[in-house]
Amino acid sequence: MAKESVSTAPEASQYVTFRLAEETYAINVMQVQEVLRVSEIAPVPGAPHYVLGIINLRGNVVTVIDARRRMGLSDKEPDDASRVVIIEVSGQVIGILVDSVAEVIELAAKEVDPAPNVGNDESSKYIQGVASRDGELTIVVDLNKLLTDEEWAEVANL
Amino acid sequence: MSARRQPPVLMEEQQALTAYLDGLLQEIAEEEKPPAAAPETQERVPQPIVRPVPAPPPPEKKDHGPPPWAAERFQCLIFRVAGLPLAVPLVKLNGILKMPQQITPMPGHGPLFMGLAQHQGQQVKVVDIARLVLPADRLPEQRPSPGHLILIDEARWGLACDRVEETLTLDPQSVRWRTPQGRRPWLAGTVTRQLCAILDVDYLAQALASGRWD
Numbered sequence: 001m002a003k004e005s006v007s008t009a010p011e012a013s014q015y016v017t018f019r020l021a022e023e024t025y026a027i028n029v030m031q032v033q034e035v036l037r038v039s040e041i042a043p044v045p046g047a048p049h050y051v052l053g054i055i056n057l058r059g060n061v062v063t064v065i066d067a068r069r070r071m072g073l074s075d076k077e078p079d080d081a082s083r084v085v086i087i088e089v090s091g092q093v094i095g096i097l098v099d100s101v102a103e104v105i106e107l108a109a110k111e112v113d114p115a116p117n118v119g120n121d122e123s124s125k126y127i128q129g130v131a132s133r134d135g136e137l138t139i140v141v142d143l144n145k146l147l148t149d150e151e152w153a154e155v156a157n158l
Numbered sequence: 159m160s161a162r163r164q165p166p167v168l169m170e171e172q173q174a175l176t177a178y179l180d181g182l183l184q185e186i187a188e189e190e191k192p193p194a195a196a197p198e199t200q201e202r203v204p205q206p207i208v209r210p211v212p213a214p215p216p217p218e219k220k221d222h223g224p225p226p227w228a229a230e231r232f233q234c235l236i237f238r239v240a241g242l243p244l245a246v247p248l249v250k251l252n253g254i255l256k257m258p259q260q261i262t263p264m265p266g267h268g269p270l271f272m273g274l275a276q277h278q279g280q281q282v283k284v285v286d287i288a289r290l291v292l293p294a295d296r297l298p299e300q301r302p303s304p305g306h307l308i309l310i311d312e313a314r315w316g317l318a319c320d321r322v323e324e325t326l327t328l329d330p331q332s333v334r335w336r337t338p339q340g341r342r343p344w345l346a347g348t349v350t351r352q353l354c355a356i357l358d359v360d361y362l363a364q365a366l367a368s369g370r371w372d
Contacts, residue, residue: 020265021263023262023263071265071266072265072266073265113281116264116271116274116281116283117367118264118267118271118283118366118367118369119267119268119270119271119366119367119368119369124264124265124266124267125266126266127264127265127266130262130274130281132276132279132281135260135276136260136262137260137262137274137276137281139262139264139265
């Protein structure tokens with residue numbers, strides 16, 4: 001019989017957590033480039049409703065989307081705690097506006113339960129799963145599915 | 159002064175609910191008519207090659223008559239949702255929880271799905287069942303906060319209810335069972351005497367998960 005390794009630590013990944021409408025969300029740290037305070041965001045006429053506008057990030061134009069609007073949550077004016085999280089998805093860099101950034105946590109794969117399967121609502125496909133921490137649920141977001149392929153293309157061409 | 163509140167409003171609500179339940183009963187009675195037979199065509203047409211697409215199995219259609227759990231006398235738990243009495247058979251009930259303090263809403267879902275609650279290390283999907291069983295125009299604007307969760311389908315789903323009432327022991331004959339033609343597939347039948355709708359728990363769980371209500 002093959003000798004089993006006792007040190008098979010469950011596969012764990014690090015996640016950046018942020019808050020939106022009193023709930024905690026987590027995104028893979030490997031996709032986060034930096035976290036910015038909210039500065040001037042120039043609106044883009046004709047952009048989708050979830051696009052706040054563009055910012056100049058050290059000479060590069062980065063589109064910022066409003067995570068609340070994207071997820072169908074009520075609007076909230078940015079305040080001191082608000083942050084723009086710069087993420088990279090399939091080579092495309094965008095910013096997402098969140099209520100606040102909380103911490104970096106480590107989650108083992110087995111700690112993340114699959115996304116709740118409720119109906120066939122396409123608009124929640126970006127929920128990768130949920131993890132229970134300290135009696136509260138953290139919603140793990142699959143950034144690759146935050147926008148559809150068409151939406152990614154549209155955002156890239158703003 | 160606001161000492162005199164308006165009992166007529168409550169009366170109207172009660173009347174509306176009674177009318178709704180009467181409607182359910184009538185609908186079940188009307189369903190007795192057999193459906194018109196579809197014309198048969200024997201013509202053989204070359205069938206196109208269709209790649210099978212995996213799809214979730216549709217919720218099972220029920221035959222006319224009581225479901226297996228109601229073959230003999232059975233017990234139901236009565237609970238109230240937006241004033242409407244509903245029942246689940248005890249054999250399909252997995253537990254009753256006081257409404258948890260913490261319900262985590264999941265973005266991107268409709269108001270039917272209130273969010274996730276935790277119970278014994280498991281996530282319970284909390285459903286605002288009133289939005290399913292009552293037409294939108296019958297939903298009271300002011301509703302009491304849900305008091306309890308009725309757990310079904312191995313506690314995967316929690317149906318938010320105003321309050322839990324009593325258990326009833328029923329004869330299968332005392333229930334008007336839904337027929338396959340019924341427009342409300344979540345309805346197993348209606349208890350005539352108590353004017354109470356019995357939920358088809360198995361169908362409900364499948365349909366909630368798949369989003370298909372056919």
